[in-house]
Amino acid sequence: MRILVxxxxxxxxxxFVRRLLTGGAERVTVLDALTYSGNLANLAPVAGHADYAFVRGDIRDPDTVSRVMAGHDAVVHFAAESHVDRSIAGALPFVSTNVQGTQVLLDAALRHGVGRFVHVSTDEVYGSIDEGHWREDQPLAPSSPYSASKAGSDLLALACHRTHGLDVVITRCSNNYGPYQYCEKLIPLFVTNLLQGKRVPLYGDGGNVREWLHVDDHCRGIETVLRHGRAGEIYHIGGGAELTNRELVGRLLAACGADWSAVDHVADRKGHDRRYALSAEKIRDELGFAPEIDFTEGLAATVAWYRENRDWWRAPAAEAVAGA
Incomplete structure (x- = not known):
C-alpha cells in the first residue's frame, strides 16, 4: 500500500510514519508545510528509508496536493493547527488550515481515486462532559476555535463519504503524550521548563480532567482503523487514564525533582472545558483494539526522553506558548 501522510x-x-516504515511493508509519502511545530528531526530515524519520501507543501494548495496525491492508495490526515491557546489568540489560521485544507485533500482524494481516507480528529469536538463518556454518535458541541474547526473538518469528511462515496473513516482521540511533542503542550512544556529550573503555569484551580493516551498506542489504533475500520464510521481511541491537571502536574513535579513552589496559578483559559472522556467500546468490540502502555510507565519514559534529548527541544521550547 502507498500511503500519503x-x-x-x-x-x-x-x-505514525516511523511506525509504518519500521514495519517495512508500506511506501510512505509525507506532506508537511513545516510550520513552527513541524520538524524534520522527528523523521530522522527513517530519513534514509527506501520507501520514504518527503514533500514540503501546504494542504491548502490544490496544485501541490493534487500532484502529491496521485498514485496513493490511502491518506492518513494529521495536518492541522492544534493548540487551543493559539486559536483563542487568532482563529483564522485554524479555519483556513483545518477546514479549507481538509476540503482540498478530500477533493484531490476523490479526483485520484484514493481507496481510503483516514481523518484524525479529537475528543475536543464534543465539548465538556461532567460524568460518563462520549460515544461516537454524540452531537458535537465544540468550545474553542480549534475544536470548532476540527468539528467542521469532521463534518466535511463525513459529507464527502455520504455524497460522493469516498471511503472515509474518522478517529477521535484523547490527549496524547510521548517523545517529540512540541513544547507548547502541557506535558513537554512543564517538563522542559522544570528541567531548566523555570516556573510552570497552571490554569485556574487545576481541576480540569483529561484522559491521556500514549502516542504509540494512538498510532497503533489509527493503523488498526486504516486497515480494518468500516467506511463512514467514527472510532474513538481513548487512553483510559483520567487525571485532573493538578494531579498530572504533581506527577511531573516529582519526576523532575521539583515541588509546588515552581507552579504559578494563572487565570483560567477562556471557554476552558472541564472534562473530556471517550467511550472506547466500539474500537475494542469491532476491531479488537485497546491501549497497551501503562500511563505511569509511559510518563516516566517520556520525561526521560526529554531529559536525554535537550538539543531537540531547547530552541523550540523558548518559542512555546505557555499554558496548561
Missing part, C-alpha cells in the same frame, strides 16, 4: 513531520504524524 499529511502533517507527518509533527508529533503524532511522525510517530
Amino acid at each position: 499529511t502533517g507527518g513531520a509533527g508529533f503524532i504524524g511522525s510517530a
Whole structure:
C-alpha cells in the first residue's frame, strides 16, 4: 500500500510514519508545510528509508496536493493547527488550515481515486462532559476555535463519504503524550521548563480532567482503523487514564525533582472545558483494539526522553506558548 501522510513531520504524524516504515511493508509519502511545530528531526530515524519520501507543501494548495496525491492508495490526515491557546489568540489560521485544507485533500482524494481516507480528529469536538463518556454518535458541541474547526473538518469528511462515496473513516482521540511533542503542550512544556529550573503555569484551580493516551498506542489504533475500520464510521481511541491537571502536574513535579513552589496559578483559559472522556467500546468490540502502555510507565519514559534529548527541544521550547 502507498500511503500519503499529511502533517507527518509533527508529533503524532511522525510517530505514525516511523511506525509504518519500521514495519517495512508500506511506501510512505509525507506532506508537511513545516510550520513552527513541524520538524524534520522527528523523521530522522527513517530519513534514509527506501520507501520514504518527503514533500514540503501546504494542504491548502490544490496544485501541490493534487500532484502529491496521485498514485496513493490511502491518506492518513494529521495536518492541522492544534493548540487551543493559539486559536483563542487568532482563529483564522485554524479555519483556513483545518477546514479549507481538509476540503482540498478530500477533493484531490476523490479526483485520484484514493481507496481510503483516514481523518484524525479529537475528543475536543464534543465539548465538556461532567460524568460518563462520549460515544461516537454524540452531537458535537465544540468550545474553542480549534475544536470548532476540527468539528467542521469532521463534518466535511463525513459529507464527502455520504455524497460522493469516498471511503472515509474518522478517529477521535484523547490527549496524547510521548517523545517529540512540541513544547507548547502541557506535558513537554512543564517538563522542559522544570528541567531548566523555570516556573510552570497552571490554569485556574487545576481541576480540569483529561484522559491521556500514549502516542504509540494512538498510532497503533489509527493503523488498526486504516486497515480494518468500516467506511463512514467514527472510532474513538481513548487512553483510559483520567487525571485532573493538578494531579498530572504533581506527577511531573516529582519526576523532575521539583515541588509546588515552581507552579504559578494563572487565570483560567477562556471557554476552558472541564472534562473530556471517550467511550472506547466500539474500537475494542469491532476491531479488537485497546491501549497497551501503562500511563505511569509511559510518563516516566517520556520525561526521560526529554531529559536525554535537550538539543531537540531547547530552541523550540523558548518559542512555546505557555499554558496548561
